[in-house]
Amino acid sequence: xxxxxxxxxxxxxxxxxxxxxxxxxxxxxxxxxxxWFRQAPGKEREFVAAISxxxxxxxxxxxxxxxxxxxxxxAKNTVYLQMNGLKPEDTAVYYCAAGLVPPSIAAxxxxxxxxxxxxxxxxxx
Numbered sequence: 001x002x003x004x005x006x007x008x009x010x011x012x013x014x015x016x017x018x019x020x021x022x023x024x025x026x027x028x029x030x031x032x033x034x035x036w037f038r039q040a041p042g043k044e045r046e047f048v049a050a051i052s053x054x055x056x057x058x059x060x061x062x063x064x065x066x067x068x069x070x071x072x073x074x075a076k077n078t079v080y081l082q083m084n085g086l087k088p089e090d091t092a093v094y095y096c097a098a099g100l101v102p103p104s105i106a107a108x109x110x111x112x113x114x115x116x117x118x119x120x121x122x123x124x125x
Contacts, residue, residue, distance in 0.1 A: 002026045002114040004096045009119030012086055020081040020119055022096030033103045034072060034079040035112060038092035038121075045095070047107035049081060059103045064090075086123045093118040 008020040022034065035050035049070040050059045058070055067085040072078065079096065099112035106112060 004116035006096045006116045006119040009121045011122045017084045022079045024077045031098045035097045035106045036081045037095045040092040050103035050106035088125045091123045
């Protein structure tokens with residue numbers, strides 16, 4: 001099993017920045033890809049970004065390209081999501097996820113195997 005714990009959520013004004021962190025523990029040696037997803041009130045969960053543990057290959061949803069950056073620190077078993085230029089429509093619960101698939105298909109439903117409990121990000125207009 002793999003455990004994922006998110007941190008860094010909060011309230012920010014539109015145009016501001018936040019950095020989310022996700023610490024992974026347990027049987028992390030099997031993990032290929034780490035990712036971030038989000039779910040806004042009344043909407044389905046959607047893919048945000050993904051990164052491969054070894055190569056650092058990244059993928060982003062079109063809605064966050066140029067504003068969000070995913071990165072990882074292998075020594076700390078931690079993945080980050082730097083969010084700049086935040087908009088009210090970015091308001092959501094952000095979930096960290098881990099999977100055995102390449103980041104190019106992390107967005108597919110059911111692709112990721114492990115999930116954190118989520119961190120709330122609220123962007124005020």
